[in-house]
Amino acid sequence: MTEKVTVEIVTEVDIVTARKLGRKEAKIIGFNKVDQARITTAIGELAKNIFQYAPVGKIIIERIVKDDKKGVSITSIDHGPGILDVQKILEDGDSYGGGLSSVKRLVDTMHILSEVGKGTTIKVEKWLR
Amino acid sequence: MEQLKRDYKIILSNYIHNQNESNLYTGQNFIKRLIQKNVSPEEVISIHKQALEEIIEDLPESTIHAYDFLIEVMVHFGLKLKEHQSLLMKQEELRIEMEVAARIQNTLLETTIPNPENLDIGMVSVPLRKMNGDYVHFMHDHKRYLSIAVTDVVGKGVPAALCMSMVKYGLDTLEYANSNPSYVLEALNQLIEKSVDDSMFVSMCYSRYDLETDIFTWSSAGHEPPLYYDSREKVYYDLESKELLLGILPEVKYSQHDIKLNENDFIILMTDGVTDFRKQENFDPRQYIKELALSCRHLNAQEMCENIYKKLQVLHNYELEDDFTIVIIKK
Ligand SMILES: Nc1ncnc2c1ncn2[C@@H]1O[C@H](COP(=O)(O)OP(=O)(O)OP(=O)(O)O)[C@@H](O)[C@H]1O
Ligand SMILES: [Mg+2]
Numbered sequence: 179m180t181e182k183v184t185v186e187i188v189t190e191v192d193i194v195t196a197r198k199l200g201r202k203e204a205k206i207i208g209f210n211k212v213d214q215a216r217i218t219t220a221i222g223e224l225a226k227n228i229f230q231y232a233p234v235g236k237i238i239i240e241r242i243v244k245d246d247k248k249g250v251s252i253t254s255i256d257h258g259p260g261i262l263d264v265q266k267i268l269e270d271g272d273s274y275g276g277g278l279s280s281v282k283r284l285v286d287t288m289h290i291l292s293e294v295g296k297g298t299t300i301k302v303e304k305w306l307r
Numbered sequence: 308m309e310q311l312k313r314d315y316k317i318i319l320s321n322y323i324h325n326q327n328e329s330n331l332y333t334g335q336n337f338i339k340r341l342i343q344k345n346v347s348p349e350e351v352i353s354i355h356k357q358a359l360e361e362i363i364e365d366l367p368e369s370t371i372h373a374y375d376f377l378i379e380v381m382v383h384f385g386l387k388l389k390e391h392q393s394l395l396m397k398q399e400e401l402r403i404e405m406e407v408a409a410r411i412q413n414t415l416l417e418t419t420i421p422n423p424e425n426l427d428i429g430m431v432s433v434p435l436r437k438m439n440g441d442y443v444h445f446m447h448d449h450k451r452y453l454s455i456a457v458t459d460v461v462g463k464g465v466p467a468a469l470c471m472s473m474v475k476y477g478l479d480t481l482e483y484a485n486s487n488p489s490y491v492l493e494a495l496n497q498l499i500e501k502s503v504d505d506s507m508f509v510s511m512c513y514s515r516y517d518l519e520t521d522i523f524t525w526s527s528a529g530h531e532p533p534l535y536y537d538s539r540e541k542v543y544y545d546l547e548s549k550e551l552l553l554g555i556l557p558e559v560k561y562s563q564h565d566i567k568l569n570e571n572d573f574i575i576l577m578t579d580g581v582t583d584f585r586k587q588e589n590f591d592p593r594q595y596i597k598e599l600a601l602s603c604r605h606l607n608a609q610e611m612c613e614n615i616y617k618k619l620q621v622l623h624n625y626e627l628e629d630d631f632t633i634v635i636i637k638k
Contacts, residue, residue, distance in 0.1 A: 210353070
């Protein structure tokens with residue numbers, strides 16, 4: 179069974195709500211304080227990007243289980259303008275500290291699906307060690 | 308990680324009980340271990356918090372909250388640190404690439420100084436950075452003629468080096484040791500004007516030496532004027548020619564001039580890196596070089612070049628600001 183929370187991102191307050199719910203889930207799953215902070219930071223960056231660029235969308239937080247591992251997945255979905263060159267953004271961000279490349283460092287896996295004019299879906303996972 | 312936590316707890320506990328220098332020193336050494344293990348700043352704070360909770364039983368709630376707050380904000384410090392590390396790695400990659408490129412350039416632009424019977428030739432060419440924006444091209448057909456091209460690309464580093472490769476290719480294909488200097492410059496100008504970026508210019512002094520008659524024939528495209536020392540009159544002549552750099556306009560015509568060299572005469576060909584004295588005011592660099600060269604004219608051409616280079620290095624406090632190339636031919 180998977181637990182799932184969805185937060186609609188419309189105003190800046192919703193970013194905080196998403197962070198709050200994410201931290202709660204992370205804690206329940208058993209992540210320590212440091213990883214809770216990392217998961218929350220990642221959610222905050224994804225939600226902020228929706229708010230800044232989409233400008234509406236949603237964040238889905240799920241508990242996930244694979245074999246005997248537990249973890250959390252965060253999916254950000256919007257129907258905004260999409261990202262033109264994902265690779266460039268990840269590379270540039272790697273040197274200049276963009277939100278997306280930070281997220282990539284904070285989690286275990288990240289998948290980006292973005293189509294210009296249609297929207298962006300980003301899914302990240304982090305596993306309990 | 309668990310071992311690190313236990314060790315830290317002991318070190319911290321020691322310090323709390325006895326605030327002496329030796330405990331602090333141990334603490335600093337411990338941090339080095341954490342850095343080696345790639346432990347992030349937020350983790351360090353978390354380790355500290357946990358140790359403190361275990362050492363002091365009734366830690367106030369507010370202190371615990373304060374630590375949680377610090378962990379939270381330190382996540383971004385951790386990210387910055389990783390960014391920094393990835394920048395360092397990229398820099399290292401670039402450095403290695405540069406080194407390879409410089410090696411390729413060196414091989415590509417390698418020149419051997421000809422050694423004809425009646426003429427003494429010397430050269431020093433030192434790049435400011437890894438890639439040289441100056442280039443000297445010699446050609447000697449082992450018969451009557453010998454040619455020397457001294458080139459300076461306006462601009463530095465990789466772009467200049469790429470441009471230089473093309474100049475070298477041009478020289479290789481169109482030049483024969485007996486070609487007329489004006490013709491060589493006109494043809495090279497066409498080539499560069501057509502194929503190189505608009506912001507890229509090349510200055511060149513192209514000369515041909517006739518070993519039978521000792522006639523030195525030269526043409527210059529916006530290049531630092533060579534110096535000719537007439538040993539009979541004991542005077543220097545600046546071989547001025549106000550002609551256009553290569554690559555600015557198509558169809559430029561260049562003039563050429565002849566000088567007959569007599570015993571003990573010499574000619575100094577150089578790039579503007581030699582005469583560039585930005586820091587010194589009220590100082591005539593060309594005059595300085597004239598005097599320097601005179602003072603060592605008893606040496607052979609190669610020794611003269613090296614001597615001038617060394618003297619200028621000292622004058623500039625070993626901080627030359629440009630690629631440096633000097634060629635001396637001496638009868
Ligand atoms: N959901 C999105 N929809 C459209 N474009 C996006 C989205 N998320 C990111 N982008 C584009 O990708 C770029 C990089 O995003 P990223 O979060 O890495 O950095 P940033 O938002 O510019 O800076 P920071 O996150 O550090 O404030 C953004 O400038 C934006 O153009
Ligand atoms: Mg962002």
